[in-house]
Amino acid sequence: MTGGPRKSMSLRKPAAQLLLLAALALIAVLVSVMVGAVSLSPGEVFSAIRGDGDPTAIVIVRQLRLPRAVVAALVGAALAASGATFQALLRNPLAEPYILGVSGGAAVGAMIAMVAGWSETVSRAVPFAAFIGAIGAILLVLRIAASAGQALDTRVLLLGGVVVGAFFNAVILLVLTLTDAESFRSAIFWIMGGFAGATWSTAGVLLLWFVPGLLLLLALGRSLDLMSIGEDTALYLGTRVEQVKLIAYISASLLTAAAVSVSGVIGFVGLVVPHVIRRVWGGGFRFLIPASALLGAAFLTGADALARTAAAPMELPVGVITAFVGVPFFVWLLRRRPG
Amino acid sequence: MNRHTADRPASVGWTLDTVSFQYPAATVRAVDHVTTSIRPGQFTALVGPNGSGKSTLFRLLLGALRAEEGLVQFGGRRLDHWSRRDLARTIGVVPQNEEITFPLTVRELVLMGRYPHLGALQALGRRDHIIAESAMERCDVLPLADRPISTLSGGERQRARIARAIAQEPLAFAFDEPTIALDLGHEMRIFELARHFTSTGATVLMATHNLNLAARYADTLVLMHQGRIRAAGLPADVFRKDILENVYEWPLEITTHPGPGPDAGAVQLVPVRGGAAEYRDEHTDGGSEKNGGSEKS
Numbered sequence: 001m002t003g004g005p006r007k008s009m010s011l012r013k014p015a016a017q018l019l020l021l022a023a024l025a026l027i028a029v030l031v032s033v034m035v036g037a038v039s040l041s042p043g044e045v046f047s048a049i050r051g052d053g054d055p056t057a058i059v060i061v062r063q064l065r066l067p068r069a070v071v072a073a074l075v076g077a078a079l080a081a082s083g084a085t086f087q088a089l090l091r092n093p094l095a096e097p098y099i100l101g102v103s104g105g106a107a108v109g110a111m112i113a114m115v116a117g118w119s120e121t122v123s124r125a126v127p128f129a130a131f132i133g134a135i136g137a138i139l140l141v142l143r144i145a146a147s148a149g150q151a152l153d154t155r156v157l158l159l160g161g162v163v164v165g166a167f168f169n170a171v172i173l174l175v176l177t178l179t180d181a182e183s184f185r186s187a188i189f190w191i192m193g194g195f196a197g198a199t200w201s202t203a204g205v206l207l208l209w210f211v212p213g214l215l216l217l218l219a220l221g222r223s224l225d226l227m228s229i230g231e232d233t234a235l236y237l238g239t240r241v242e243q244v245k246l247i248a249y250i251s252a253s254l255l256t257a258a259a260v261s262v263s264g265v266i267g268f269v270g271l272v273v274p275h276v277i278r279r280v281w282g283g284g285f286r287f288l289i290p291a292s293a294l295l296g297a298a299f300l301t302g303a304d305a306l307a308r309t310a311a312a313p314m315e316l317p318v319g320v321i322t323a324f325v326g327v328p329f330f331v332w333l334l335r336r337r338p339g
Numbered sequence: 340m341n342r343h344t345a346d347r348p349a350s351v352g353w354t355l356d357t358v359s360f361q362y363p364a365a366t367v368r369a370v371d372h373v374t375t376s377i378r379p380g381q382f383t384a385l386v387g388p389n390g391s392g393k394s395t396l397f398r399l400l401l402g403a404l405r406a407e408e409g410l411v412q413f414g415g416r417r418l419d420h421w422s423r424r425d426l427a428r429t430i431g432v433v434p435q436n437e438e439i440t441f442p443l444t445v446r447e448l449v450l451m452g453r454y455p456h457l458g459a460l461q462a463l464g465r466r467d468h469i470i471a472e473s474a475m476e477r478c479d480v481l482p483l484a485d486r487p488i489s490t491l492s493g494g495e496r497q498r499a500r501i502a503r504a505i506a507q508e509p510l511a512f513a514f515d516e517p518t519i520a521l522d523l524g525h526e527m528r529i530f531e532l533a534r535h536f537t538s539t540g541a542t543v544l545m546a547t548h549n550l551n552l553a554a555r556y557a558d559t560l561v562l563m564h565q566g567r568i569r570a571a572g573l574p575a576d577v578f579r580k581d582i583l584e585n586v587y588e589w590p591l592e593i594t595t596h597p598g599p600g601p602d603a604g605a606v607q608l609v610p611v612r613g614g615a616a617e618y619r620d621e622h623t624d625g626g627s628e629k630n631g632g633s634e635k636s
Contacts, residue, residue: 225454228440229439232398232432233432233434235403235423236426
């Protein structure tokens with residue numbers, strides 16, 4: 001795993017690694033559909049998907065567990081891919097999808113929808129408002145970064161994002177303080193993040209953002225390799241730096257915004273998954289982005305399955321699982337391969 | 340030196356016509372009405388004290404900054420008419436600052452020099468790997484090919500970056516202070532490499548603080564001071580006591596290289612020890628052109 005030829009030496013090897021990760025993600029989805037209050041065998045799952053067998057199993061699989069697993073996989077993939085992008089763009093290994101205030105904007109949007117009571121009258125009002133809030137945060141950060149100079153300075157982008165995020169968090173605290181107990185509870189649940197209530201339409205909306213966002217990031221892979229060394233180097237190696245920065249920032253932010261709007265803020269996936277890929281296999285962004293997306297999908301789907309079942313009938317916040325599983329694993333990985 | 344002998348096509352140079360640039364927050368121009376040329380197939384060293392505008396001029400020449408006034412031409416065309424990609428295929432640049440944030444091997448770094456030659460969806464091919472390996476060989480980093488950059492010494496790292504520039508297969512090389520923080524042996528290797536590039540017909544532009552090595556290796560020196568070109572030409576013409584003392588604000592003596600070696604007789608300079616107080620006194624007293632070296636006289 002460690003000393004083998006790098007991906008550049010052979011085309012087959014990274015393809016095999018991606019296939020392995022894709023299989024892992026599919027297995028995670030399958031296991032996630034199998035486990036729960038009623039456990040199902042793989043055979044039962046497959047016949048339920050085809051519409052055969054026990055009507056209860058069909059409902060559980062088709063309307064509850066499968067859409068939920070698919071949404072978890074898409075969110076995991078989106079967070080991991082945008083985390084990898086922000087790390088390259090900001091040349092900061094601590095960057096994660098929420099670093100530029102997108103989560104704060106989404107939370108403010110969601111909270112306004114809850115407190116105003118729209119969530120009871122309009123279906124999907126909360127994710128929609130969260131998405132609008134996230135877009136607002138993206139535009140605000142871009143505006144701040146652009147007003148500081150004619151070019152998009154990544155340091156200003158980072159500071160702008162942190163400041164905007166801090167401001168939104170203050171707004172959230174203010175709203176929480178002023179609101180009634182019931183809105184408070186639902187707001188806290190939203191902030192904790194999770195996939196309860198995920199439907200096929202949730203998955204559909206996610207996919208709408210996920211596919212173009214991921215394709216754009218894949219197309220920018222080589223430019224991101226260069227940008228992660230330095231903007232001057234990228235320029236001198238033929239990259240149109242300002243364009244790449246803008247497209248990468250918007251794509252990664254939209255992926256994050258879509259993920260946050262349907263599942264709240266789920267920490268750790270976007271930070272750690274790209275590092276795991278880099279440490280185990282290395283390789284450039286053309287490999288790192290799809291590999292991170294697949295591993296992120298597997299990881300978050302598995303974490304959600306565990307969150308549903310570990311303390312059943314109670315459901316744990318999935319962020320607790322991602323941290324409890326992810327942190328020790330990451331520490332182990334850091335110690336195993338220094339540097 | 341036998342230049343223009345290799346199989347490369349005619350190399351390319353720069354011309355600047357009254358080029359000026361001022362940073363947004365600055366009160367004076369960083370580069371002020373500079374007119375000069377960097378001749379094809381030659382080794383040109385860009386020298387001058389800290390803050391003299393060297394780095395700004397360097398970035399103007401590479402299109403990282405756009406001149407506010409004047410015209411920068413490269414290879415007979417306005418620089419802003421070149422696409423970034425064509426420039427990257429023609430000039431191999433080693434900028435001063437690079438931060439390797441994430442694990443990267445020497446081979447991966449050098450292969451990045453092939454990126455300007457690849458289509459958007461095209462993968463690195465066999466030819467790219469061969470070119471990268473021969474570039475690493477020329478810079479003596481082939482044995483380090485699969486080592487992470489973070490484990491290399493400063494000199495090895497710099498040679499890996501030069502190998503990346505070679506892998507671009509450019510007609511011109513531009514190095515921004517490539518020997519900073521390097522020991523003597525590593526510094527010499529880099530000047531030798533740069534000299535070697537001109538022997539294959541390439542143009543070399545190097546910003547450097549090592550005046551003595553610049554005088555021995557470069558064909559032309561361009562001396563910057565306060566955003567302007569103070570002197571330019573053969574090392575022997577630029578190495579004038581009055582000019583250099585005034586530009587560097589330190590007393591110095593001009594001498595010649597004693598040999599042995601190919602550049603015996605080349606001009607060299609020796610800064611005078613303990614000259615700070617003297618220079619400042621004379622400088623502020625009269626601002627005369629004649630100063631320093633009183634210990635000796």
